[in-house]
Amino acid sequence: MREWRDSKGWNGVSSPAGSLPPDKAGLRRNFRRRAATYEQYAQVQRAMAGELLRLAAAPAGTARRILEVGCGTGTLTRELRRLNPTAWLVAVDLDPEVLRRARAALSGDRRTSWLAMDAEALCRGEFELIIANSVFQWFSRPRETLARYHGMLASGGLLAFSAMGPATFRELGQAWREAVLAGESSPPVPVAATFPAGLEWVAMLHQAGFREVCLSRELKVVSYPSVLDFLKAVQGTGAVSPRPRPLTPRQLRRLLMVYHSLFGNGVVPATYELLYLTAGK
Ligand SMILES: C[S@@+](CC[C@H](N)C(=O)[O-])C[C@H]1O[C@@H](n2cnc3c(N)ncnc32)[C@H](O)[C@@H]1O
Numbered sequence: 001m002r003e004w005r006d007s008k009g010w011n012g013v014s015s016p017a018g019s020l021p022p023d024k025a026g027l028r029r030n031f032r033r034r035a036a037t038y039e040q041y042a043q044v045q046r047a048m049a050g051e052l053l054r055l056a057a058a059p060a061g062t063a064r065r066i067l068e069v070g071c072g073t074g075t076l077t078r079e080l081r082r083l084n085p086t087a088w089l090v091a092v093d094l095d096p097e098v099l100r101r102a103r104a105a106l107s108g109d110r111r112t113s114w115l116a117m118d119a120e121a122l123c124r125g126e127f128e129l130i131i132a133n134s135v136f137q138w139f140s141r142p143r144e145t146l147a148r149y150h151g152m153l154a155s156g157g158l159l160a161f162s163a164m165g166p167a168t169f170r171e172l173g174q175a176w177r178e179a180v181l182a183g184e185s186s187p188p189v190p191v192a193a194t195f196p197a198g199l200e201w202v203a204m205l206h207q208a209g210f211r212e213v214c215l216s217r218e219l220k221v222v223s224y225p226s227v228l229d230f231l232k233a234v235q236g237t238g239a240v241s242p243r244p245r246p247l248t249p250r251q252l253r254r255l256l257m258v259y260h261s262l263f264g265n266g267v268v269p270a271t272y273e274l275l276y277l278t279a280g281k
Pocket of ligand 1: 071075119
């Protein structure tokens, strides 16, 4: 861990990239590569941030100490600061370059600390609100991490997070299964199909000791002009597998054709399963 403070009083901690396990290093690389285009393509994540803040409006406005996990380029961070100008805000992300962008939009904000590290390794601090927008689906040890967050939440505090669920991009999964890789011994599964389902989150939250657990779920269908536009938009956010297995040009052509023939009707639909969870202590 390296601690630093710059001339404007911006303080932070950064862990060396080499200390991350391969999946986390892959995630970090994906989001870092797309840091410049993330906000342009992240309309769904922006809508999720709005709904999450609606659910956590009371503590977001009044908490004295807030931990934001996976702040990315700062979509939610800026809103949290707008709602609550005085809270001590700790914003954590795997990648320092992504954090730099979040910080630039809040330059001069002395009440925010920025940590570039694996948020699953956090274990210190006490917060009235722990919040994360579209991050927890990437966790590799969600059970243990939720137990740690329970330990870091002040009594009466709230954990609030949104996450993508396993029905996300189900059309892509179906097209993938039905055609493109038929005959291959181990066809790659779209990473979204491996995300925990809403009820799994509920069970993990109870196990970790949280109470008053609430789940809401939305299936949001977004229309794109073509399958390529859809894939480009997803890539533009960096929210892709940490272990990519690129398709050959022939497989890609076939995937596009099958997706279009199964679902295309002037435009091409892609489903996002959006989960919102709140849990108290
Ligand atoms: C889809 S982006 C969401 C960013 C932001 N929360 C927003 O609302 O736009 C997911 C972010 O979570 C971060 N992330 C994923 N796993 C993480 C972890 N274990 N620790 C810290 N950050 C993580 C990624 O680096 C990425 O910036």
